[in-house]
Amino acid sequence: MVVNVTKICCIGAGYVGGPTCAVIALKCPQIQVTIVDLNKARIDAWNSPDFQLPIYEPGLEDVVRKARGRNLFFSTDVDKAIQEADLIFVSVNTPTKKAGVGAGFAADLNYVELATRQIARVANSSKIVVEKSTVPCRTAESMRTILEANSKPNVRFDILSNPEFLAEGTAINDLFAPDRVLIGSLQSAEGKAACAALTNVYANWVPKERILNVGLWSSELSKLAANAMLAQRISSINALSAICEATGANIDEVANAVGYDSRVGPKFLKASVGFGGSCFQKDILNLVYLSESLHLPEVAAYWRQVVDMNEYQKRRFSQTVVDTLFNTITGKRIAVLGFAFKADTGDTRESAAITLIKNFHSERALINVYDPKVEHAQIWQDLTEVVPGSTAESLKKTITISPSALEACKNVEAVIIATEWSEFKTIDWQKVYDGMNKPAFVFDGRLLVDAEKLRKIGFKVTTIGRGERL
Numbered sequence: 001m002v003v004n005v006t007k008i009c010c011i012g013a014g015y016v017g018g019p020t021c022a023v024i025a026l027k028c029p030q031i032q033v034t035i036v037d038l039n040k041a042r043i044d045a046w047n048s049p050d051f052q053l054p055i056y057e058p059g060l061e062d063v064v065r066k067a068r069g070r071n072l073f074f075s076t077d078v079d080k081a082i083q084e085a086d087l088i089f090v091s092v093n094t095p096t097k098k099a100g101v102g103a104g105f106a107a108d109l110n111y112v113e114l115a116t117r118q119i120a121r122v123a124n125s126s127k128i129v130v131e132k133s134t135v136p137c138r139t140a141e142s143m144r145t146i147l148e149a150n151s152k153p154n155v156r157f158d159i160l161s162n163p164e165f166l167a168e169g170t171a172i173n174d175l176f177a178p179d180r181v182l183i184g185s186l187q188s189a190e191g192k193a194a195c196a197a198l199t200n201v202y203a204n205w206v207p208k209e210r211i212l213n214v215g216l217w218s219s220e221l222s223k224l225a226a227n228a229m230l231a232q233r234i235s236s237i238n239a240l241s242a243i244c245e246a247t248g249a250n251i252d253e254v255a256n257a258v259g260y261d262s263r264v265g266p267k268f269l270k271a272s273v274g275f276g277g278s279c280f281q282k283d284i285l286n287l288v289y290l291s292e293s294l295h296l297p298e299v300a301a302y303w304r305q306v307v308d309m310n311e312y313q314k315r316r317f318s319q320t321v322v323d324t325l326f327n328t329i330t331g332k333r334i335a336v337l338g339f340a341f342k343a344d345t346g347d348t349r350e351s352a353a354i355t356l357i358k359n360f361h362s363e364r365a366l367i368n369v370y371d372p373k374v375e376h377a378q379i380w381q382d383l384t385e386v387v388p389g390s391t392a393e394s395l396k397k398t399i400t401i402s403p404s405a406l407e408a409c410k411n412v413e414a415v416i417i418a419t420e421w422s423e424f425k426t427i428d429w430q431k432v433y434d435g436m437n438k439p440a441f442v443f444d445g446r447l448l449v450d451a452e453k454l455r456k457i458g459f460k461v462t463t464i465g466r467g468e469r470l
């Protein structure tokens with residue numbers, strides 16, 4: 001049984017595995033941390049001499065610069081890292097299933113299962129195996145069954161659940177000072193000992209009272225519950241934004257008034273064009289599937305509505321653009337500012353901007369896109385996935401990726417703010433206005449710009465959740 005962790009392996013060098021284990025390495029110089037991935041290009045980028053890391057995250061480069069080569073290593077040799085480690089994080093992707101039973105809802109646990117089988121196959125000594133990926137309730141049970149059925153003599157596996165709560169764009173701060181670290185274990189003596197071993201790793205920098213030790217199933221479910229409740233707040237405020245637009249109320253004022261109640265709190269009440277990101281939708285659909293599997297249709301319908309409301313918000317916003325531009329955008333050029341699913345990340349998974357552009361494209365608009373961080377190849381890949389039968393070449397006839405916000409806005413009829421990048425607040429809006437066709441429309445899907453200031457310049461401004469228009 002492992003009691004003192006000296007070597008950690010992390011399987012999966014993505015948005016979670018990379019930053020999380022880089023921070024563990026930084027904060028625990030006595031522990032050797034090896035992050036492995038099957039994706040060679042990704043590992044090469046983590047190892048690149050000029051720190052061209054595969055993901056953009058404020059503060060991440062500094063962490064990697066300090067720890068890489070000291071006690072932090074990136075490798076494609078998964079077997080070796082598993083064999084050497086006494087604690088293994090499984091931090092692989094768990095996307096929504098695309099085919100088979102539960103398609104469109106359930107989590108695809110194929111990557112988790114393959115990683116688990118690989119651990120069982122190559123491990124020569126006892127390990128603590130930690131579920132870091134977000135998984136349905138009782139996945140640890142399946143992992144344990146696989147590990148125990150395939151383990152070598154005298155090799156013992158203890159399974160922990162340690163879901164990650166970092167948000168992209170603030171990952172390093174979230175990891176340095178987490179609201180809580182959740183560790184789920186079996187309540188047996190061995191389970192509790194494994195839990196203590198991982199607790200000691202985090203205790204190198206996280207106050208003990210913020211490290212919560214709970215049962216395995218509670219830990220797994222808490223992760224889905226936390227995301228569902230955060231997304232539910234956004235859908236609630238977005239539902240209210242529709243009422244504001246119809247009545248003349250102002251969603252910022254409503255959110256502020258509601259958030260002042262200390263029982264509600266002010267965070268995650270920002271109306272928007274819809275939440276995106278790789279987690280919220282996936283994890284709620286997972287919860288819906290779990291509820292249905294447990295024969296709880298009312299519970300499933302309740303959570304399902306959070307995703308439905310998000311889809312409605314994106315549709316509603318797209319429709320407002322068309323309605324306001326005199327009921328047609330065919331042949332009109334519009335600028336979409338922002339492509340990432342939120343500011344301070346280059347990640348585009350489930351970004352609302354993708355749906356908006358798809359909708360505008362289907363109305364045969366001409367579109368200029370600008371994002372300060374997203375790679376052009378990623379934009380083409382995302383758009384070809386949502387426009388049936390398209391290729392990057394065919395899309396380039398009507399969609400252009402612009403090198404700056406100012407360029408994107410030249411000669412357009414309307415500017416759509418899709419991501420809350422702070423640079424969109426500070427661009428020279430007078431210059432934008434001068435370069436646009438008139439009337440010059442701005443649609444603020446992020447409550448980002450000072451609408452009054454823009455109106456004084458001459459813009460016709462529509463802001464999500466505000467009754468007063470243009």
Ligand SMILES: NC(=O)c1ccc[n+]([C@@H]2O[C@H](COP(=O)([O-])OP(=O)(O)OC[C@H]3O[C@@H](n4cnc5c(N)ncnc54)[C@H](O)[C@@H]3O)[C@@H](O)[C@H]2O)c1
Pocket residue numbers: 011012013014015016017036037038039042078091092093094111114115132133134135164165166167168278279
């Ligand atoms: N992205 C987030 O902000 C976030 C936050 C909290 C939790 N999560 C959860 O964490 C998990 C990982 O998410 P992510 O965003 O880091 O995903 P990701 O796709 O960025 O990274 C996963 C990595 O795992 C690698 N991988 C898959 N199978 C492997 C195997 N058998 N051996 C080695 N490498 C393998 C993939 O190549 C990929 O690079 C998911 O379950 C997600 O729901 C994500």
Ligand SMILES: O=c1ccn([C@@H]2O[C@H](COP(=O)(O)OP(=O)(O)O[C@H]3O[C@H](CO)[C@@H](O)[C@H](O)[C@H]3O)[C@@H](O)[C@H]2O)c(=O)[nH]1
Pocket residue numbers: 134164165166167168169227230234267268269270271272273274275276277278279280341342343
């Ligand atoms: O008031 C708000 C807050 C967020 N958003 C949007 O919601 C999405 C998600 O934002 P955020 O939660 O900040 O980013 P994620 O990186 O998706 O992080 C969420 O998902 C992660 C993956 O599970 C969890 O670990 C985090 O705790 C959880 O916040 C983005 O499109 C935001 O623009 C809003 O529209 N209004």
